[in-house]
Amino acid sequence: MSNISFNKFYRKFNILSLILIVISLVFLIFKGLNYGVDFKGGTLIELRTTDKTNNISLIRDSFNQMNLGDVSVKKFGNETDFIVKFEKQNSNDPDFIKNIQNKLFNSIGDVDFRRVENVGPKVSSELLKSGIIAISLSLAAMLLYIWIRFEWQFSLGAILAIFHDVIITLGIFSIFSLEINLSIVAAVLTIVGYSMNDTVVIFDRVRENLRKYSDIKIFDLTNISINETLSRTIITSVTTLLALFSIYLFGGEILKGFSLAMILGVIFGTYSSIYIANPILVALNVSSRTIVKEEKD
Amino acid sequence: MLYFSKLRIISVIVFTIIFSYFAFSNFVKFDDKFFSKNINLGLDLQGGSYLLLEIDNRPVITQKLQAKIIELKRYFKEKQITLKNFSLKGDTILFETTDNEIENVKNILNDKESDVNTYYPTYKSHEFDVLEDGNLFSLNYSRYGLVLLKNSSLDQAIEIVRRRVDEVGTNEPNILKRGNDRILVELPGLDDPNRIKSLLGKTANLTFQFISQNNEESFGTEKLSFEDGSRDAIVSKRIILSGDNLVDAKPTMNSQTNETVVSFSLDRVGAKKFGKATSTGVGKQLAIVLDGKIISAPSVREPIIGGSGQISGDFTFQSATDLALLLRSGALPAPLNIIEERTVGPDLGQDSIDAGILSLFIGFLLVILFMIYKYRAFGLIANLALVSNLFLLIGILTLFEATLTLPGIAGIILTVGMAVDANVLIFERIKEETKNEKNPIIAFDAGYTKSRTTILDANITTLIAAFILFFMGSGPVKGFSVTLGVGILTTLFSVYFIARLLTSLYVVKNKDKEQLL
Numbered sequence: 021m022s023n024i025s026f027n028k029f030y031r032k033f034n035i036l037s038l039i040l041i042v043i044s045l046v047f048l049i050f051k052g053l054n055y056g057v058d059f060k061g062g063t064l065i066e067l068r069t070t071d072k073t074n075n076i077s078l079i080r081d082s083f084n085q086m087n088l089g090d091v092s093v094k095k096f097g098n099e100t101d102f103i104v105k106f107e108k109q110n111s112n113d114p115d116f117i118k119n120i121q122n123k124l125f126n127s128i129g130d131v132d133f134r135r136v137e138n139v140g141p142k143v144s145s146e147l148l149k150s151g152i153i154a155i156s157l158s159l160a161a162m163l164l165y166i167w168i169r170f171e172w173q174f175s176l177g178a179i180l181a182i183f184h185d186v187i188i189t190l191g192i193f194s195i196f197s198l199e200i201n202l203s204i205v206a207a208v209l210t211i212v213g214y215s216m217n218d219t220v221v222i223f224d225r226v227r228e229n230l231r232k233y234s235d236i237k238i239f240d241l242t243n244i245s246i247n248e249t250l251s252r253t254i255i256t257s258v259t260t261l262l263a264l265f266s267i268y269l270f271g272g273e274i275l276k277g278f279s280l281a282m283i284l285g286v287i288f289g290t291y292s293s294i295y296i297a298n299p300i301l302v303a304l305n306v307s308s309r310t311i312v313k314e315e316k317d
Numbered sequence: 318m319l320y321f322s323k324l325r326i327i328s329v330i331v332f333t334i335i336f337s338y339f340a341f342s343n344f345v346k347f348d349d350k351f352f353s354k355n356i357n358l359g360l361d362l363q364g365g366s367y368l369l370l371e372i373d374n375r376p377v378i379t380q381k382l383q384a385k386i387i388e389l390k391r392y393f394k395e396k397q398i399t400l401k402n403f404s405l406k407g408d409t410i411l412f413e414t415t416d417n418e419i420e421n422v423k424n425i426l427n428d429k430e431s432d433v434n435t436y437y438p439t440y441k442s443h444e445f446d447v448l449e450d451g452n453l454f455s456l457n458y459s460r461y462g463l464v465l466l467k468n469s470s471l472d473q474a475i476e477i478v479r480r481r482v483d484e485v486g487t488n489e490p491n492i493l494k495r496g497n498d499r500i501l502v503e504l505p506g507l508d509d510p511n512r513i514k515s516l517l518g519k520t521a522n523l524t525f526q527f528i529s530q531n532n533e534e535s536f537g538t539e540k541l542s543f544e545d546g547s548r549d550a551i552v553s554k555r556i557i558l559s560g561d562n563l564v565d566a567k568p569t570m571n572s573q574t575n576e577t578v579v580s581f582s583l584d585r586v587g588a589k590k591f592g593k594a595t596s597t598g599v600g601k602q603l604a605i606v607l608d609g610k611i612i613s614a615p616s617v618r619e620p621i622i623g624g625s626g627q628i629s630g631d632f633t634f635q636s637a638t639d640l641a642l643l644l645r646s647g648a649l650p651a652p653l654n655i656i657e658e659r660t661v662g663p664d665l666g667q668d669s670i671d672a673g674i675l676s677l678f679i680g681f682l683l684v685i686l687f688m689i690y691k692y693r694a695f696g697l698i699a700n701l702a703l704v705s706n707l708f709l710l711i712g713i714l715t716l717f718e719a720t721l722t723l724p725g726i727a728g729i730i731l732t733v734g735m736a737v738d739a740n741v742l743i744f745e746r747i748k749e750e751t752k753n754e755k756n757p758i759i760a761f762d763a764g765y766t767k768s769r770t771t772i773l774d775a776n777i778t779t780l781i782a783a784f785i786l787f788f789m790g791s792g793p794v795k796g797f798s799v800t801l802g803v804g805i806l807t808t809l810f811s812v813y814f815i816a817r818l819l820t821s822l823y824v825v826k827n828k829d830k831e832q833l834l
Contacts, residue, residue, distance in 0.1 A: 066665070112654055114518035118511045134665040140656035143369065147791075154789035161781045169774060203724050206786055206794045210731070210801065213782030217775040221742065224771040252745045255691060256738040259684045263734025266680030267727050272672030274361075275727055282731070 022250050026294060027243040030302065033295040037184060044191020051194050056201035057105060057137050059151070061144035063088070065104045065120075066096060066135035074128050079104065082127040086120060097273040101134070109138045151205040155186070158209050162216050170223060171310055177300035178219045181292040185215045189284045203278040211285030214260070218253065218293040225249050226301065227311055234308035242298040257290045321818055329814045333705050336712030343715055356715045359722030360503060361793050362670050364663030366510035368502040369495065370478070370517060370653040377470050377651045378458070382410055385445075385456075392433050398422060410445075410456040419452055426456075437461060467497045470650040475500050478653070480646035481516050500653070510660050512639075520608050520652050521643035523560035525591070528602040528614055529553045544610045545631060552604050552611070557594040562587025566644035568637035571627065577637045579628040581644060588624025596620035605630075607640070659792070673726035680730045681707070688737055692744055694823065695834055699740040702816035706736050709807040714800065722796030732804030738775065739812040742768045748834050757833050761824050765817065772812070776805050 057064045069079075076093045079102055083091045089107030096103040110116040117136055124131050139147070159182065166175045186208055193200060225245040233241065246253075261283065268279040343355055360367050386403050389412070393400045398421060402413045414422050426447045429436040434456075435444045444462040448455045458466065471494060478500055482490045491503035504513065529538050529551050536555040543550070566581040583591055595603070595617050604614040605628050612630040632640070685703065688696035710729060714721060747764030754760040783805065786798035827833060 112518075114514035114655065115511065117514075117658075132662065132664075133660075134662045136658065136660040138655070138658040140654075142371075143657045150789050154785055157789070158782050158785045161785060162778060165778065165781060202790070202792075202794050203797075206724060206790065206797050209782045209786050210779075213779035214735070216778035217738075220774045220778060221771050224774060248749065249745070252738075252741050255687075255741045255745075256735070259687060259737050259741075260731070260734035262683040262687060263680040263730045266676045266683060267730050270672060270676035270679055271727065271730075272669055272676075272723075274669060274723055275672075275676075278724065278727060 022247050024247060024250070025243060026246050026298075027239055027302075030295065030299040033291075034299055037188075037292070037296060040188050040191070041184060044187050044194070047191050047194040048187075053190065053194050053200045054197045055148070056199040057109075057139045057144070058201045059144050059148040061109060061139050061141040062105060062107045063109045063117075063139075064135070064137040065117075065133055067102055067104060067124075068098070068132045068134055069100050069102070069128065070131070071129045072100060074100070076102065078128060082124055083120075085127070086123055088120075101273075109140055147202065151202070154205060155208055155212070158212050159183075162212060166216070166220070169220075170227070171306075173301060173304040173306050173310060174223050174227075176304070177297040178216060178223065180300055181219050181289075181296040182212050182215050184292045184296050185211055185285055185288040188288050189281055192284055193281070198280070199277055201277065203275070204281050207278050207281035207285065210282060211289060214286055215289030215292060218256075218289050219297045221252065222246060222249050222293055222297065226298075226306075230306070230308045230311050238306050239302050242301055246294055246298060253290060253293070257286060260286050321821060325814075326818060329818060332810075333709065333815065336716070337705065337708035338712070339715040340708045340711035343711070354715050354718060356711070357718055357720040358505075358666075358670075359720045359725065359793055359796050360505060360659070360666075361661050361723045362666050362673075362721065362726075363505055364508070364661050364666035365503065365505040366507045366513070367657070367659040367792065368504070368510065368514070368517070368655055369657035370500045370502065371656045372467075372471055372474050372498045372500070372650075373652045373654060374467055374470055374498060375651075378408060378463075378466065379405075381466060382408065386410055389433055393422070393425075396425075408457060412454050413452050414454065416452055419449065422454065423447070423449060426454075437465070464497060471497060471500070473650045474653065477647050477649050478502065478517060481642065482513065484642045484646060485513055485516065487513070499656075506663065507660075508663060510658070514655060514658070516639060516643065517653055518655065519643055520649045521560065521646070522608050522648045523563070523644060524556045524606045525558040525594075526552045526554070526556055526604050526606055527594075527598055528604050530601070541604070541606060541609060541611050543614075544607070544612050550604060550611060550614065552606070557603075558583070558587055558591050560644055560648050562590070563644050566641040568632075568634060568641050569627070571629065574629075576629060577632045577634050578630075579632070579637050579641045579644070580625065581628065581641075582625040585624070588622070591624070591626070592620060592622035596622075612640075669723045673723060677726060677730050677733070681733050684733055684737060692834070695740075695744055695820070698816055698819045698823065699737055699744070701819060702740060702811040703733065703736055705815050706804075706807050706811035707733065709811065710800065710804050713803050713807065719799050719803075720796055721800070722793035724793045725796030725800045728797040728800030728804060732801065732808065735779070736804065736808040736811070739772045739808060740816055742772055742775075743812070743816075744834060751832075751834065757824055757828050757830075761820065761833075772809075776809060780805050 080093045091106040094103045163179050166178050229245050264279050264283045267275050398418050400412045400414050404411045426434045440461040442459050442461040445456040446459045479492050487504050487507050493501045495501045538551050541552050562583050563581050564584050569580045571578045598617050602614045602616050605612045685700045688699050746768040750760040750763045783798045783802035
């Protein structure tokens with residue numbers, strides 16, 4: 021078993037976390053998130069050109085001539101693959117996409133539309149709403165579960181750890197203007213589950229140790245518990261990250277954002293279950309009495 | 318914990334084999350339907366189109382309200398009750414009555430047996446909410462009246478959409494109601510959705526109306542423009558014939574003019590009406606109007622009594638085929654708007670499958686190597702559990718013909734990564750227990766027992782996330798939640814039955830060795 025004094029750094033890492041959270045919140049509030057067409061509405065076209073001389077500016081120019089509102093063009097994996105996003109979506113004109121394809125043919129030659137997503141304003145606001153509801157609902161469900169299984173001090177620690185992970189992950193997405201779409205919501209929900217999972221494993225041990233060593237202070241007790249579960253924490257994080265990196269590197273462009281969010285979430289989730297969840301138990305002065313009292317009820 | 322009865326061992330093996338079999342049936346073809354199940358590929362993997370259509374019910378509501386006014390007028394006239402000053406203001410019918418009839422009218426409209434304001438006992442509501450202010454009555458659709466109206470127009474629309482999609486002949490389209498004003502159309506394998514989109518975007522309301530020569534028509538007139546936008550014409554509002562009377566329509570070649578035309582045949586009622594109108598209207602121009610635009614306006618040279626005719630226009634063979642298709646399938650009750658479209662080309666779908674399988678393979682391999690490196694023999698056991706976990710997961714998805722999406726594949730890979738967690742928890746616990754307990758069998762037993770609540774807690778939290786995703790998510794994301802959720806169940810099975818069985822066999826056999834784990 022390892023014997024690392026994690027508890028010596030509680031304060032330092034708490035300050036670091038606080039700084040990260042503040043930075044994330046500042047970005048989330050003032051810069052906001054880069055919503056994809058799922059949540060903002062508009063049109064996304066993944067296209068492949070046959071002519072290798074086509075570049076981003078050429079494609080952007082041809083789209084700009086079509087009056088489609090704000091156009092953004094990005095490379096997508098291959099040399100010849102591009103993602104084009106623009107504000108306009110036209111639900112009343114069934115030939116909307118066909119016309120764009122015809123106009124492109126005249127300006128940059130034959131292009132293959134590999135993927136088209138066209139989301140109207142009503143649908144996008146509904147999707148955003150249901151995404152927010154889904155995340156809030158899962159947080160509430162986790163809170164409920166942990167509240168039933170543990171004492172309130174533990175619930176608070178676990179929930180704050182989750183908020184920490186979600187805020188920082190979203191903050192990183194905001195800072196680097198990474199796109200938020202439906203699959204990112206799925207990733208965030210999975211992060212919530214993973215972070216909870218990690219925290220629960222350590223908390224289970226803390227509770228067990230509270231019964232075993234009633235004379236050890238919570239400050240040291242959390243440290244013992246972290247060390248006892250450390251090799252599991254590391255092994256599980258490593259195998260999960262191995263899987264996620266494999267998706268990130270080989271799973272294709274579409275899954276890049278999703279797997280990146282998950283990778284960040286797993287890293288912060290592992291960190292927070294040690295450095296957020298446990299210091300909160302210390303701050304709330306949890307002792308063997310906390311759980312004894314609960315068990316008498 | 319380490320003891321397994323024979324029966325249990327056999328059932329675990331049988332169970333695993335059955336599901337592994339279904340996992341393999343994806344790759345092998347059998348004749349028998351039950352034994353040859355395949356996992357459904359989502360639209361993002363096999364390519365295809367997802368269209369969400371929203372029905373625009375405003376014209377239907379206005380139409381129904383206008384018809385209601387006529388019905389009310391007729392009904393109260395028969396009862397010899399005078400109603401006057403009928404008007405339609407927004408979605409409200411307004412009318413007045415004489416002071417001594419107020420009670421009478423009110424009773425008729427609020428009667429549960431009312432003929433003009435239907436009462437729905439299931440909803441405890443009338444079709445219309447009635448408000449009166451002195452002798453001024455106003456009628457509005459009640460909440461349930463509106464729901465019923467929307468439902469019936471959606472039912473009609475969905476039928477027409479189905480006919481149109483079937484006529485185009487895509488394989489296994491999926492057409493579903495969403496709420497009370499939306500239709501979801503999934504068209505797997507469809508490369509180019511443009512044709513279907515333009516077919517679904519047309520209401521296809523066909524009418525035959527005479528072009529008026531003098532502006533004094535008894536039915537009133539309206540100004541309509543020609544399809545090609547070249548000119549306008551004043552058309553009588555009297556509808557001679559509508560698309561409802563058509564029984565068939567097909568594109569043909571007119572042998573005299575060498576033009577592509579759409580020839581149609583009418584039902585008996587239609588043929589009679591058409592014959593009558595064309596006999597009185599010889600010499601007049603008959604406008605053929607589709608969705609408010611005149612396709613063409615040929616002159617009637619002689620009465621058309623055979624019940625069939627031709628629509629000429631500036632058709633290509635394709636546009637004539639499409640018009641014939643629209644006429645055969647009938648008119649939509651109201652216009653449909655495409656409010657969401659997602660189309661994935663088949664080659665991108667295949668690329669996604671390839672990338673998904675590659676990353677699954679690599680992720681799997683890395684995890685397996687890591688586990689062997691970390692735990693040696695027990696790593697092997699965990700890996701065996703992991704492999705059977707994967708087979709079970711794919712087998713269950715196949716058996717229930719679940720839809721596999723790209724995020725779903727990601728869910729499988731993630732399951733692979735997280736599935737070892739339970740075994741790791743157990744193994745780590747056993748390691749701790751062996752420090753104080755010399756008897757390996759007791760130590761292993763304790764390891765399993767003491768880690769159980771933790772494992773359950775940890776998996777239930779992930780299961781909660783998966784459940785919420787399943788109920789809130791849509792399309793590809795739903796596929797992710799399915800694999801994640803089923804993955805947790807198969808993980809628990811593979812850990813507590815397969816891995817534990819193997820562990821117990823190994824421990825019992827090697828109980829005299831110094832350090833097992």
